[in-house]
Amino acid sequence: MMAERMRFVIRLKDGEAMASLCREFGISRKTGYKIFERYQQCGLEGLSDRARWLDVQGTGRKISDSRNTFDLLSNLIDLAFIAWLVLHFSATGP
Secondary structure, eight states: OHHHHHHHHHHHHTTOOHHHHHHHHTOOHHHHHHHHHHHHHHGGGGGSOOOGGGBSTTSSOBHHHHHHHHHHHHHHHHHHHHHHHHHHHHHHOO
């Protein structure tokens, strides 16, 4: 797989058109641009297979995104609990 991506990027850098290369390699242009963008950002390392387990249940969100969501929800729960404590003790007194 990585070798195919390398051939794709080399030919793209040699000036071949994205659309025709994508047709020849049997990939969408969106995938072609994604491969080239990863190459530009990470070099050859960006062409290696990426672990799909990082994708959370096929949502397209990565674990780091889920972690941020978890942290946000955790903070909201903490704030709700603090608000409940304030309301409870201000209504009942000390």
